[in-house]
Amino acid sequence: MADIKSPANPLFLREDELRQGIEMLFFAYRDFTAKADQTLAQFGFGRAHHRVIYFVGRNPGMTVSELLGILHITKQSLSRVLSQLVHQGFITQQPGSTDRRQRLLSLTDKGAELERKLTEEQRALIARAYRSAGADAVEGFRKVLLGMIEEGDRRRFRPSLPR
Amino acid sequence: MADIKSPANPLFLREDELRQGIEMLFFAYRDFTAKADQTLAQFGFGRAHHRVIYFVGRNPGMTVSELLGILHITKQSLSRVLSQLVHQGFITQQPGSTDRRQRLLSLTDKGAELERKLTEEQRALIARAYRSAGADAVEGFRKVLLGMIEEGDRRRFRPSLPR
DNA sequence: ATTTTATGTCAGCCATATTGACTTATTTGT
DNA sequence: ACAAATAAGTCAATATGGCTGACATAAAAT
Secondary structure, three states: OOOOOOOOOHHHHHHHHHHHHHHHHHHHHHHHHHHHHHHHHHOOOOHHHHHHHHHHHHOOOEOHHHHHHHHOOOHHHHHHHHHHHHHOOOEEEEEOOOOOOOEEEEEOHHHHHHHHHHHHHHHHHHHHHHHHHOHHHHHHHHHHHHHHOOHHHHHHHOOOOOO | OOOOOOOOOHHHHHHHHHHHHHHHHHHHHHHHHHHHHHHHHHOOOOHHHHHHHHHHHHOOOEOHHHHHHHHOOOHHHHHHHHHHHHHOOOEEEEEOOOOOOOEEEEEOHHHHHHHHHHHHHHHHHHHHHHHHHOHHHHHHHHHHHHHHOOHHHHHHHOOOOOO
């Protein structure tokens, strides 16, 4: 029962290692979002707008349901943000061809431009981190993050089988 | 100029690799916070309370300024959350011995108990991811995250020199 | 024909962040 | 000793982004 903080005690090391992971994740995410948030503010948008723009840009023609499934928010929450983006001409909706209840979402040129501007900053941040950490580290980074993601969403990151 | 999507083109690979990084970070952070948020809701607290409890638990006797420096929010934002936690007996404040303007923050037993309960879930999630990814991957994970963190905060994660 | 699904909308609530202005106590520097 | 800077707190107003509940419409599925 003694020596609970000794470095010879693997349980303590593990505990500390995990806490460092928690904290690094917090700091990294904090800094990861900081720059884009500034840019968004210039447009009167928030982080929620960015997420919508980002995922619609990634999945042109996606449905509202799919988007909700990714964001894990309610449709009421999405609604406000999405309709702003539609009304201001960043996103277009068009009825699905097989299921006409759907409103398939895509970026307009204006939307794509904003997406680029926003994501560029984050890409640069990650690129810098990747470069300085090296390819092996990136491989490990991906492995760990993948393990933290809810099972159903992991397939998004495995080779092929995009959807 | 042709073949822009070929796997032989390192620029395309890089772009896609970076986007995957962005998305994995989003999904991992989303799932990382989801469980603790549920627990917090039972206490009528939000994520902000968790952050305060977490960092005060990690740095007993820390000042309000230090906490603000970590969270990157304004003191007005912190104020509400912090005073709730103090009034409800999760955190104690005591004047600094050398500088009596300071209110040094610590968890009460009640606060430490809540901290444990909240962090346990996140620790378990990370532990699972670490275990399944392996030690080398964890090393890489840490390296990349460290590279994403604002220079000034990196020292928190380097051996010794704790403060 | 009925039920289920995809989407949208209205209304209200709450948490968390912001800015700006001001106060108090205490320390620091000239 | 006095002025300036600092640590912390507070009041007021505002915005974003979540939530629930209730309800509506159109189209698909059974």
